[in-house]
Amino acid sequence: MVFPYTKAAKKKPADIGEDLGKYLVENSPNISAYNVINGFLNLSVDSSYWTNLLETVAGNDTYGQEASNGKKIMIEYSSPNTNKPLHLGHIRNILLGWSCSMIYQAAGYEVIKVQIVNDRGIAICRSMLAWQLFGDGETPESSGIKGDHLVGKYYVKFNTEFVKEYSEWQQTNEAKEVYAAKKKEDQDEAAFFKAYKNDYFNEFSYLGRDAKAMLVKWEANDPEVRALWKKMNGWVLGGFDATYDKLGVTFDKLYFESDTYLLGKELIEKGLKSKVLFKEGKRVWTDLSNIGMQKKTILKSDGTSTYTSQDLGTAQMRYNDYQAEKVVYVVGDEQISHFQGVFEILKRLEEPYAEGLYHLAYGMVDLPTGRMKSREGTVVDADDLVAEVIAEAQKSALERGELVDMDKTEQANTFRQIGLGALKYFILKVNARKRMVFNPQESVEMQGNTGPYIQYACVRCSGVARKAPEVNMILSADYTALQPQEKDLILKISQYPALIQEAAAAYDPAIVAAFAYDLAKLYNKFYHDINILKSESEAAKAFRLKLSGVVARTLKNAMHLLGMEVPPRM
RNA sequence: GGCUUCGUAGUUCAAUUGGAUAGAAUAUCAGAUUUCGGCUCUGAGGGUUGCAGGUUCGAGUCCUGCCGAGGUCACCA
Structure with a gap:
C-alpha cells in the first residue's frame, strides 16, 4: 500500500509502487517479483525464504514461548460469592482468566493467578x-x-x-x-x-x-x-x-474478602493528607467528576468500609505481596465504572502500581431464549454444563463407532478433552468485551469453527508426522517447487510469535482462537490437496512431513493457550 | 434523563486497528475425495455493515444526529 507515501514523494501512487518493487527485487534475496495494482504493491517471495523459515521454526523447540522478560503480571479471575454454585457466567470469566494467564506466560511474563473469594x-x-x-x-x-x-x-x-x-x-x-x-x-x-x-x-x-x-x-x-x-x-x-x-x-493464591474487607485505612490516611480524599464526620469521599463520575463514598458515615475502600486496600496489599507490574481484574462489564473509580483514586494517590491496573471487562452470556435469570431458573449451572458437553462428546463418538477399542479410563479422558475443548473454544472465540449468545447445542458441535475441528486437525498432522522418524534428516532445502498451500501454512506459522504479543496486548484469547482455526483449516486443505506419503520426490516428502510436525506443535501450543488439550486419538 | 458499550448474511462470529471484491462457520442446494485417520475438500445462493449526514484518495471502522438493545448512575458487594 503506497498511499501514505504520495505526499512525501510527490509522485503518483503507481510510480512509487514501481520504484519500490524494483528496488526490493534487486536488493533483497527474499523477493523474487512484484506487481502494482490500484496503488497496492504486491511482492513475490522466493522459495528459499519459505524453506529457511520452516527450518528455523522446526529447529526451535520453544517456538511460541518468549524468553522471560523479568516482569510479573497478576491475573485475578473467578472470584465468586460463596452462597451458590458457579454458573455459565463464571465459566466465561474463568476461561478468560486462565487463557490470559497462559498467553502472558507465553509472552514472557511471570504470571500469578489469584482470586478473591467473596465469602462474607x-x-x-x-x-x-x-x-x-x-x-x-x-x-x-x-x-x-x-x-x-x-x-x-x-x-x-x-x-x-x-x-x-x-x-x-x-x-x-x-x-x-x-x-x-x-x-x-x-x-x-x-x-x-x-x-x-x-x-x-x-x-x-x-x-x-x-x-x-x-x-x-x-x-x-x-x-x-x-x-x-x-x-x-x-x-x-x-x-x-x-x-x-x-x-x-488452578490458582497460585487465594484472597478472602473476610480478610481484606477492612483494608484500605492506610491509603485513606494518605489520601486525606494529600487532599485527594475528604472527610465529613466519619464519612470519607472523593470527587470523580473529572472522569465523568460523581462523588464516591469511600468510608460510610458510621466509619465502616465500602467496596471501594476494600479494593483500594486489596490492591495495595497485593502489590506488597508480589510487586507485579501489571494487574488484570477479570470482572464483568457491569463493574466498569467501579474500577474506573478505583484506578483513578490510586493514580491520584500516586501509588507505584496504579498505571499497571487493567479491568478486563467481559459481556454477559445470554441464552438463545434470552438472558439468564436466577429467579426464573434459567441459569445454566457450571457442573451440569461440563457434564453435558462431555456426555455429548461421548455420544457422538460412540454413534460413529469410534474409540470403542480404547481402554476405558483413556476413553473417558478423551471424551473429557473433546467435550471441554468444544466448550472452551466456543466461549473463547468470541471477543471478550462483547455480550455473547451461548447455544448449548452449538457449543458441542464438532464441525466447522469449533474446538474439536482444531483438535482433529492436530491429531491428524501429528499422526502424519509420526509416520516418518526421518523428518529430522534435513532434505527440505532441496525442495523448491513449493505449493501455495505450503506457503500459506508457513506464512501462518511464522506469524505466531507476533500474534501472541498482540493477544497479550489486547488481553484477547479470541485472537489466538482465530489463529488456531485458520491454521487447522489451512492444514486440512493442504492435507486434502496433496498426498504427503506419495510425494513426487523424497525432498518434497521430507519437507511436508517436517511441515506437518511443525503445524502439530504450533496447533498444540495455541490450544494450550486456550486451555484446550489435544487427545491422543479422535 | 446523564455517562457508557454495542448494532455486520436467516443464525453465531470475523475483518491485520482507516485499505483491495466485507470474510468464516452453520443451515440449504450441487459436486469431489474417501490416502496417513471416517469429524476432509470445492462450489452456489444469501449483505444498502440499524438509519441519515459529514471528514478523505479510501469508512463496517473516525465525527454529528436519530432509532434499537445492554450496562451504570448507593453511605450494596
Whole structure:
C-alpha cells in the first residue's frame, strides 16, 4: 500500500509502487517479483525464504514461548460469592482468566493467578439463615449433594420464603399504609411493591431482620455464627475446587474478602493528607467528576468500609505481596465504572502500581431464549454444563463407532478433552468485551469453527508426522517447487510469535482462537490437496512431513493457550 | 434523563486497528475425495455493515444526529 507515501514523494501512487518493487527485487534475496495494482504493491517471495523459515521454526523447540522478560503480571479471575454454585457466567470469566494467564506466560511474563473469594456479607448470611431454619442439619455427606449446590439450595430457599413473607405482608394494613404514603404518581400496587422489595427487606421483613442480625454477629466475631459460617463456606469451597479441577484451572493464591474487607485505612490516611480524599464526620469521599463520575463514598458515615475502600486496600496489599507490574481484574462489564473509580483514586494517590491496573471487562452470556435469570431458573449451572458437553462428546463418538477399542479410563479422558475443548473454544472465540449468545447445542458441535475441528486437525498432522522418524534428516532445502498451500501454512506459522504479543496486548484469547482455526483449516486443505506419503520426490516428502510436525506443535501450543488439550486419538 | 458499550448474511462470529471484491462457520442446494485417520475438500445462493449526514484518495471502522438493545448512575458487594 503506497498511499501514505504520495505526499512525501510527490509522485503518483503507481510510480512509487514501481520504484519500490524494483528496488526490493534487486536488493533483497527474499523477493523474487512484484506487481502494482490500484496503488497496492504486491511482492513475490522466493522459495528459499519459505524453506529457511520452516527450518528455523522446526529447529526451535520453544517456538511460541518468549524468553522471560523479568516482569510479573497478576491475573485475578473467578472470584465468586460463596452462597451458590458457579454458573455459565463464571465459566466465561474463568476461561478468560486462565487463557490470559497462559498467553502472558507465553509472552514472557511471570504470571500469578489469584482470586478473591467473596465469602462474607448479607448474601452469605441469607444462605446460612435458611439452612439454620430449614436445613435440619443436612450436610453434603448426609444428602449426597455437592457442597456448593447444597448451600445454593438454601440460598434459593431463603428467597422463596422471603417472597412468600413479602406477598403475605402486602395484604396487611401496615403495607396498605406504606403504599398510600410512599407511592409515586401513576404507580399501581403491583409496580410499587416490586420496587419496594429492598426497602421491605431492610425495614419490615423478619427474615431480613434475622439475616442482618446474623451479619452483625458475624462482624462481632460471634463464635456460633462464625462456626456455622466456616462450616458452610468449607462446603462451598470444596465444591468450587471440584469444578475448577474439572475445568483444568488452578490458582497460585487465594484472597478472602473476610480478610481484606477492612483494608484500605492506610491509603485513606494518605489520601486525606494529600487532599485527594475528604472527610465529613466519619464519612470519607472523593470527587470523580473529572472522569465523568460523581462523588464516591469511600468510608460510610458510621466509619465502616465500602467496596471501594476494600479494593483500594486489596490492591495495595497485593502489590506488597508480589510487586507485579501489571494487574488484570477479570470482572464483568457491569463493574466498569467501579474500577474506573478505583484506578483513578490510586493514580491520584500516586501509588507505584496504579498505571499497571487493567479491568478486563467481559459481556454477559445470554441464552438463545434470552438472558439468564436466577429467579426464573434459567441459569445454566457450571457442573451440569461440563457434564453435558462431555456426555455429548461421548455420544457422538460412540454413534460413529469410534474409540470403542480404547481402554476405558483413556476413553473417558478423551471424551473429557473433546467435550471441554468444544466448550472452551466456543466461549473463547468470541471477543471478550462483547455480550455473547451461548447455544448449548452449538457449543458441542464438532464441525466447522469449533474446538474439536482444531483438535482433529492436530491429531491428524501429528499422526502424519509420526509416520516418518526421518523428518529430522534435513532434505527440505532441496525442495523448491513449493505449493501455495505450503506457503500459506508457513506464512501462518511464522506469524505466531507476533500474534501472541498482540493477544497479550489486547488481553484477547479470541485472537489466538482465530489463529488456531485458520491454521487447522489451512492444514486440512493442504492435507486434502496433496498426498504427503506419495510425494513426487523424497525432498518434497521430507519437507511436508517436517511441515506437518511443525503445524502439530504450533496447533498444540495455541490450544494450550486456550486451555484446550489435544487427545491422543479422535 | 446523564455517562457508557454495542448494532455486520436467516443464525453465531470475523475483518491485520482507516485499505483491495466485507470474510468464516452453520443451515440449504450441487459436486469431489474417501490416502496417513471416517469429524476432509470445492462450489452456489444469501449483505444498502440499524438509519441519515459529514471528514478523505479510501469508512463496517473516525465525527454529528436519530432509532434499537445492554450496562451504570448507593453511605450494596
